[in-house]
Amino acid sequence: MSESNIILVGYSGHGFVVADAAFESHMPLRFYADQKQVSINPYNLEYIGSEHDPDFSGWKGSFQYILGIGDNIIRQKVAARIIEKNQTILNVIHPLTSISKSVKMGVGNFVSKHTSINPLAVIGDFCILNTSSVIEHECILSNAVHVAPGAVLAGNVLVGENTFIGANAVIKQGIKIGKHVVIGAGSVVIKDIEDNAVYVGNPARKIK
Secondary structure: OOOOOEEEEOOOOHHHHHHHHHHHOOOOEEEEEOOOOOOOOOOOOEEOOOOOOOOOHHHOOOOEEEEOOOOHHHHHHHHHHHHHOOOEEOOEEOOOOEEOOOOEEOOOOEEOOOOEEOOOOEEOOOOEEOOOOEEOOOOEEOOOOEEOOOOEEOOOOEEOOOOEEOOOOEEOOOOEEOOOOEEOOOOEEOOOEOOOOEEEOOOOEEOO
């Protein structure tokens, strides 16, 4: 990529982490899109408007996109709109990661520093694999999954769409986790989890 044509969508909190990784990876990031101009701009990006505006200039030029949105549902909706506009969404992978050559990965993902993704894992689209998380062999993550810092997924774990796995959670080998699930920080999951549930604790128990 020789031109600075990348737009970061969502420029706060998680977006700062994505921007940092993008620059560490020598991606030519120049612009950000958000509902309004931000007051904190640590990377001196240029505001290009909101992707929600009908006359958003990002749809008119030759741009590529990276996702800086932490919320699973919102991130997936924004990604769908970008694709609907026939635009490209890139992966952002920090250079200080370990990813097996046999891993299959979709588009629009963020892999933070010191994350490990081991052989034959499959990562869908629009996922976040945050700092120092571990995705072991043959795990399958569906679209828009967020694995928070320090979480560990042992081998052959299946995670459904739009699920959030909290910081330092541990998921036992072979576990199946449904769609739209929240696993609390520090939880230890030793049994399969159904869709649309919230689990916390060690061992993890359902609270909602």
